[in-house]
Amino acid sequence: MKISVGEKIFNRFNYILLALIAFIALYPVIYVLSASISSADAVSTGKVLLFPKDITWVAYKNVFQEKGIWLGYANTIFYTLVGTGVNLFITICGAYPLSKRELPGRKFFTIMIVVTMWLDAGIIPFFLNLRDLGLLDKRITIIIAFACSTFNVILLRTFFENVPRSLEEAAKIDGANDFSVLRKVYLPLSKPALATIGLFYAVTRWNGYFWAMIILKDNSKIPLQVVLKKMIVEMSVSTENMDVGSALGLENLIYATIIVSIVPMMILYPYIQKYFSKGIMMGAVKG
Numbered sequence: 001m002k003i004s005v006g007e008k009i010f011n012r013f014n015y016i017l018l019a020l021i022a023f024i025a026l027y028p029v030i031y032v033l034s035a036s037i038s039s040a041d042a043v044s045t046g047k048v049l050l051f052p053k054d055i056t057w058v059a060y061k062n063v064f065q066e067k068g069i070w071l072g073y074a075n076t077i078f079y080t081l082v083g084t085g086v087n088l089f090i091t092i093c094g095a096y097p098l099s100k101r102e103l104p105g106r107k108f109f110t111i112m113i114v115v116t117m118w119l120d121a122g123i124i125p126f127f128l129n130l131r132d133l134g135l136l137d138k139r140i141t142i143i144i145a146f147a148c149s150t151f152n153v154i155l156l157r158t159f160f161e162n163v164p165r166s167l168e169e170a171a172k173i174d175g176a177n178d179f180s181v182l183r184k185v186y187l188p189l190s191k192p193a194l195a196t197i198g199l200f201y202a203v204t205r206w207n208g209y210f211w212a213m214i215i216l217k218d219n220s221k222i223p224l225q226v227v228l229k230k231m232i233v234e235m236s237v238s239t240e241n242m243d244v245g246s247a248l249g250l251e252n253l254i255y256a257t258i259i260v261s262i263v264p265m266m267i268l269y270p271y272i273q274k275y276f277s278k279g280i281m282m283g284a285v286k287g
Contacts, residue, residue, distance in 0.1 A: 029262075036060070036255035043251050059256035069257055071220060072227035075139075076261075079212075079223055080205040083143050087152075087201040088194065094153045096182055099160035110157075117150045127214065137217045146204075146211070152197045159193040160186055199269070206265055224261050231257065 003011075030050060035043050039054035047053045063069055097103055098110055121129075135141040163186055171181050187194070209225035216222050231254050 032255050032258050036252060036259050038252070040252055043255075059252040060260075062253060063256045063260055066253075068219070069224070069227060069260075072222060072224035073261070075221060076206060076223040076225065077264075078139075079142050079208075080202055083146070083205045084198055084201045086143055086147050087149070087205075088198055090148045091152050091156055091197060092182070092187070092194075094148065095156035095160055096186065098153070098157045099163075110154075113150055113153060130215065136215055137221070138215075139221055141215050142208075142212055142223075145215075146208075149201070149204075152200060156190070156193055156197060159190055163189055202268070203265060224257075228254070228257060228261065 027050075031048070034050065034052040035048050036059050037055050037057060038048045038052040039056055042048050042053035094113070098106060098113075100106070103109075130136060130141060130145060135145065167185050167189075168181050171185050176184065207225060209223065209229055212223050213226045213229060216226070231250070
């Protein structure tokens with residue numbers, strides 16, 4: 001099929017626009033990576049714009065030697081893995097019953113759950129509630145206080161509604177109960193939706209720092225993002241066993257820590273990206 005001149009111009013404009021958007025999205029990552037392996041003088045004097053200058057790996061050497069950073073890294077991994085598992089468990093337990101049309105009061109429960117997407121108690125009442133329950137400065141608080149997302153419950157519920165009822169009926173004829181139907185029919189067919197929701201939860205857990213900063217006071221419990229916040233905003237980091245003053249500036253250490261912190265998400269995403277679009281479309285459109 002012959003392409004008109006207008007379509008050629010439009011396609012080229014699209015390519016240029018998409019390339020520009022891609023560059024804008026990638027530039028911060030490229031800059032941080034370049035700054036992390038550049039010399040302290042090059043970074044502090046503004047010589048690093050895109051590519052590294054006077055390449056050195058001292059920043060990463062010191063990151064790997066800093067116990068506080070690795071402790072924060074371990075805490076973040078713990079909160080992400082355990083928290084995402086709890087998130088998925090509660091989301092599945094909420095979405096599965098709501099997907100059943102025969103559930104008494106189904107519409108009422110759905111409305112009450114959806115209302116929480118717009119109405120929120122607020123930061124201060126939420127904090128006071130945690131304080132009164134004795135949940136401050138505890139690891140379990142980070143896990144259970146943010147154990148469910150209303151949006152993800154509705155998303156998964158809609159996905160479950162699209163599973164053919166004939167499969168459920170056939171399983172029950174064979175003697176399966178509701179738990180067996182969920183485990184052997186719904187969950188295997190819902191891998192795209194579960195991968196998508198799991199990614200949402202994992203990224204939120206990995207990047208979360210605000211409530212961790214407020215709830216956790218013990219430095220042995222804080223996640224990596226709070227460590228980064230202290231380094232960047234408060235400009236305070238332990239320099240024990242590090243010759244920071246002569247080897248590199250604090251900025252290099254910060255940039256190196258940022259790169260180390262985003263590597264797991266960058267590695268994980270390509271493996272579940274194939275489920276991402278499919279899960280969003282199948283869970284958002286009722287067929």
